[in-house]
Amino acid sequence: MIRVELPVHLRRLAHVEDEVTLEVKGAVTQGSVLDALEARYPMLCGTIRDHTTKQRRPFLRFFACGEDLSHEPPDQPLPSAVASGAEPFVIIGAIAGG
């Protein structure tokens, strides 16, 4: 299972209290993880990436295993520790504004 850590605003929107776990079929990439996340929690559609272009919203960043993956291609495989569930895929709001 893939673990995903959401920022607090999105946890409230999705009615979850902690990190979520997802089953991802096929290659574990940013794109496939977000596809699975949005399928499970449809209210998150549009809040992390654009509905149509699938581009990451500008004030959000993606981290895993201590690395900033925000600018990696969405179809690039995520670290094996994320794919195995040892480490979470982390979505955070950039520190900008109050």
Add this chain to the structure above:
Amino acid sequence: MSKVRVLVGTRKGAFLLTSDGKREKWEVSGPLFTGWEIYHMKGSPVDPNRIYASQSTGWFGQVIQRSSDGGKTWETPGGGVTKTPEGMPKGESNKFVYDTSPETGKPLTTHQFYDGTPHPWEFKRVWHLEPSLTDPDMVYAGVEDAALFRSKDGGRSWQELAGLRGHGSGPKWQPGAGGMCLHTILLDPSKAGRIYVAISAAGAFRTDDGGQTWKPINRGLVSQYIPEPTAEVGHCVHRIAMHHSRPHVLFMQKHWDVMRSDDAGDSWREISGNLPTDFGFVIDVHAHEPETIYVLPIKSDAEHYVHDGKLRVYRSRTGGNEWEALTKGLPQSNCYVNVLRDAMAVDSLDACGIYFGTTGGQVYCSADAGESWAPIVRDLPAVLSVEVQTLP
């Protein structure tokens, strides 16, 4: 006995304030949608339990919330939690996509940026939600960058009424200080298909065919801050109000100037009269007296707080020009709050109630048409919008 429910949108969540018809003791519930900006909430006139809310942040974008039980519970229409990835269709309640299709849409042009340079059209947020007068599942949304959307399925999906953006004057529209927003939507109760909208900073527009075609209705407006002060578009209209019994009579708070039209917006005349300053954001009409109107003057476009440190509502009982200050119960010294354009409302009880919310987090109520005021709450986050429902 009748009661009222006040819907308050703030910078950090929403609040519901309820009272009986006396409007003396209040129950406060909230915050809802904590930490999100709630630009606007409004209930359906035909089903008061149906309430729509616009929830957004710069980080996560737009979300539409809907309640079908008077605000006790909320859902993102079409976006409920699914048990399996294949469980339900994806929610599209926050999907606002400009219609550029060849069949029904219009090409996305540019509008003017603050410095006059061309800038691409980009959706940012919903400023105002206006439920239909007849169908609780139909609701209009005024958005930034300025456009009008409509949902016919209770907020689940949205379609742009692209004729407005396609009017042809879009390249001359420009953002006001708050962005290029469509913030006012007035549905004419006497003429099906007639809708008024207002955009900062483009001006007022009217359709008579349900949104297919639009015309600018800005004749008589004079704006010294644009290159051609009497131009067809480019005016920073802050708010328009109407009385349901005379929907062809419109009252406008412009950036500067309070204006009136007696011909459905075809022409406007100034009614600022003896106001201490005619800059402001809100304007509203008494529920039972269509010539009684309310404004709340703000010092200037550079100083967005009340004049002389005094929080004063001004009332005209003559449809404009002659104004009286209403101050009883409002702070008359050291007050420097603003009242934003969607933050005034009136109820329809026999003794008409007037409500407004401030950027300082106070929500005031007058249960006697403005003669006296009392705070319902004092310490909310900055108030973005106030609506009131009069309930049986």
